[in-house]
Amino acid sequence: MEFNAKVDNMNVGSDFQNINVTLVNGDKKNLKLTDEQARKIELGKTYHFEVESYLKDEKEQFKVLSFVGIFEYIQDPVQLKEELRNFYEYAPVDMKVLRDSIHSYMNAIENKVLSDITKAIFKQYEHSFFMFPAAVRFHHAYIGGLAYHTKVMLDTAKQFADIYPYLNKDLLYSGILLHDICKVDELNGFEGGEYTLEGQLIGHLVMASIKVAETAKTLGYEKEEAVLVLNHILLSHHGLPNFGAARKPATAEAMLIWYIDTIDSKFTVLGEELEKTQPGDFTQGIAVLDKTRFYKTKL
Known part of the structure; x- marks a missing residue:
């Protein structure tokens, strides 16, 4: 199975390495990693994954076979x-x-x-x-x-x-x-x-x-x-x-x-x-403009 997904969070311990990811269609999956894979993957980034499914305690699990950054996988x-x-x-x-x-x-x-x-x-x-x-x-x-x-x-x-x-x-x-x-x-x-x-x-x-x-x-x-x-x-x-x-x-x-x-x-x-500002109100202080607040006219 292959798909593109963003890494939402990582759970890494002495004897387990897994990540929770969100696919492009919104589906969530938990993926199992090796120690080496866990060291290379980064939180918040998106990858193209190749995974293998297997059953454990009658529940489907997914093991990562390989992954590559989405930026390298899709050039256009x-x-x-x-x-x-x-x-x-x-x-x-x-x-x-x-x-x-x-x-x-x-x-x-x-x-x-x-x-x-x-x-x-x-x-x-x-x-x-x-x-x-x-x-x-x-x-x-x-x-x-x-x-x-x-x-x-x-x-x-x-x-x-x-x-x-x-x-x-x-x-x-x-x-x-x-x-x-x-x-x-x-x-x-x-x-x-x-x-x-x-x-x-x-x-x-x-x-x-x-x-x-x-x-x-x-x-x-x-x-x-x-x-x-x-x-x-x-x-x-x-x-x-x-x-x-x-x-x-x-x-x-x-x-x-x-x-x-x-x-x-x-x-x-x-x-x-x-x-983001309603007519007749001021903006919040804007950092790049010396924290000045600007008025949005009702005109």
Whole structure:
């Protein structure tokens, strides 16, 4: 028997190892594990299980023969969403539309250096990119949040570039597509969870900058100005050192990406809080907005 299921709780003792899981259709099962299996499985995560049933005291039992993380078992993010939507909160957008939009912006980059670097890096991370959240707690903290946040920023940057034609669209699109790409390495799983050791000690800004430098060298572009200004965007997109930026923005494109990154992270959370608030009332204090309470008008 094979099925996909999320681990709800674990019961491990000196002479027993079992887990309770919930299947996609809502059914519950208790599964028996070996010592080695119990050490590898994680609470709250979803796996594809192969199990064998047997009778004990006239009651059906299930022994795990093998398991693999659902992320490794299903590669297509559209199919993954269908399989996992009952287990996790997802970005409020159709996954196929989201994927097609991201690829259209990537294909719109005309500068060969920026295009080659962006596509090379994105290819390494694409599977994870469409599943990971944008943060653990503060904004877009749901499956697909990273891609959704990126799409909103791209849509916003396109409008700014139409208004202010001196902005370089290639730099904007490349910088936005890569600015949070290493959150895939910064977080310990697409379910949210916590930050990795590398994420805590280095952080996604520097990790992305290193990735760009390595990719540029591999492609023979390390001396190109486009690489320098792209790296500046990645290192400065948090705006100020006290917010984690390695440098303050010193190009028009870097400044815009900092602004729209901040806008989307804050306005998304504000919208979520207003959705839960009755007209004529104030929201709760919002952490990403200095704990300010916002009034929802009756208009």
